Amino acid sequence: xxxxxxxxxxxxxxxxxxxxxxxxxxxxxxxxxxxxxxxxxxxxxxxxxxxxxxxxxxxxxxxxxxxxxxxxxxxxxxxxxxxxxxxxxxxxxxxxxxxxxxxxxxxxxxxxxxxxxxxxxxxxxxxxxxxxxxxxxxxxxxxxxxxxxxxxxxxxxxxxxxxxxxxxxxxxxxxxx
Amino acid sequence: xxxxxxxxxxxxxxxxxxxxxxxxxxxxxxxxxxxxxxxxxxxxxxxxxxxxxxxxxxxxxxxxxxxxxxxxxxxxxxxxxxxxxxxxxxxxxxxxxxxxxxxxxxxxxxxxxxxxxxxxxxxxxxxxxxxxxxxxxxxxxxxxxxxxxxxxxxxxxxxxxxxxxxxxxxxxxxxxx
Numbered sequence: 143x144x145x146x147x148x149x150x151x152x153x154x155x156x157x158x159x160x161x162x163x164x165x166x167x168x169x170x171x172x173x174x175x176x177x178x179x180x181x182x183x184x185x186x187x188x189x190x191x192x193x194x195x196x197x198x199x200x201x202x203x204x205x206x207x208x209x210x211x212x213x214x215x216x217x218x219x220x221x222x223x224x225x226x227x228x229x230x231x232x233x234x235x236x237x238x239x240x241x242x243x244x245x246x247x248x249x250x251x252x253x254x255x256x257x258x259x260x261x262x263x264x265x266x267x268x269x270x271x272x273x274x275x276x277x278x279x280x281x282x283x284x285x286x287x288x289x290x291x292x293x294x295x296x297x298x299x300x301x302x303x304x305x306x307x308x309x310x311x312x313x314x315x316x317x318x319x
Numbered sequence: 320x321x322x323x324x325x326x327x328x329x330x331x332x333x334x335x336x337x338x339x340x341x342x343x344x345x346x347x348x349x350x351x352x353x354x355x356x357x358x359x360x361x362x363x364x365x366x367x368x369x370x371x372x373x374x375x376x377x378x379x380x381x382x383x384x385x386x387x388x389x390x391x392x393x394x395x396x397x398x399x400x401x402x403x404x405x406x407x408x409x410x411x412x413x414x415x416x417x418x419x420x421x422x423x424x425x426x427x428x429x430x431x432x433x434x435x436x437x438x439x440x441x442x443x444x445x446x447x448x449x450x451x452x453x454x455x456x457x458x459x460x461x462x463x464x465x466x467x468x469x470x471x472x473x474x475x476x477x478x479x480x481x482x483x484x485x486x487x488x489x490x491x492x493x494x495x496x
Contacts, residue, residue: 153330153331154330154331154338154340154354156352156353156354159354159431161330161331161354163333164380168453168454169453170453175331175334176333176334176380176454177331177333177336177338178380179356179381179431202429203341203353203355204355204356204429204430204431204432204433205426205433206433209429211429214430216430245474246473246474246477247477248478248479248482249382249386249477249478249479250427250428251427251428251431251432251434251479252379252381252382252386252388252478253361253379253391254336254358254381254428254432255381255428255431256381256382256383257428259479276345276346277345277353294486295486295487295490295491296423296490297422297423297424300424300425300426301425301426301429302425302426302427302428302479302480302483303479305482305483305486305487306479306483306486309472309483309486310474310482313473314472
């Protein structure tokens with residue numbers, strides 16, 4: 143497998159991820175290119191404040207629209223996953239969490255990217271903000287836990303990582319709901 | 320917002336998606352680039368055969384590994400979503416489904432891509448294969464419904480779209496489980 147895919151180049155490098163393009167040959171001899179994103183990994187967090195989950199309303203360039211999602215962020219290459227989560231939570235919500243629960247790992251888009259995402263729940267929150275990234279447009283949107291779970295199940299919530307994180311947290315914490 | 324992001328170019332075009340790169344200026348005047356994938360959209364399917372869910376074991380170039388996931392596929396630009404699902408299910412599992420249930424839409428990776436994914440459950444399956452894509456390496460892996468749900472919740476299943484699709488199906492079909 144390795145050899146077949148050896149012919150590749152970095153096509154573009156951004157601040158957090160890069161695009162590698164592979165030259166491949168199909169069974170009938172046609173040469174074509176396949177792209178794959180090389181990604182440092184990321185985190186998504188379910189922040190619990192009393193009976194609420196802290197969601198964000200965030201502008202996303204790729205969609206050119208503002209969507210509802212949980213706090214999340216891209217890791218700096220080699221950054222510790224939990225340190226990354228703690229930093230992102232303070233940057234995006236203003237809260238520091240004393241309690242962290244690891245809820246496994248997911249691949250958001252394995253067809254195009256090697257991004258691995260660690261899922262956490264965070265509770266025992268205290269106001270302790272870090273400056274937000276200057277290129278992010280974010281607004282805090284607390285939802286009740288029940289409302290968030292309903293939206294994840296009924297299709298109203300469309301962000302895949304947020305759905306997985308919420309439903310993993312529910313399975314762990316409140317399987318009877 | 321539009322004007323700020325107007326300065327862009329197509330950096331690479333593959334068979335199914337392309338990378339657009341935007342020139343942006345930060346508040347302190349630095350110019351930098353941001354990438355965003357332009358994607359035709361995709362589908363993911365929960366195929367139900369008696370008390371089993373038909374999973375696949377599929378090689379993924381971006382991960383350079385073989386992962387467990389539900390049947391899924393990229394839409395041809397402008398292709399009808401349900402037609403795409405019917406085609407992908409026959410190509411990847413060999414089965415045609417008589418019953419289709421729409422389970423909403425998700426964004427797998429809104430931080431980097433505008434990919435919209437339609438989620439379906441498919442049942443009343445009959446053997447009626449279409450030739451597989453010649454660049455896909457796929458093996459059918461049936462799992463019991465209960466086992467699949469457990470793996471989605473406990474972290475054993477890592478593919479985000481498969482987790483969302485299964486848990487949406489469970490919420491719709493068997494909320495008491």
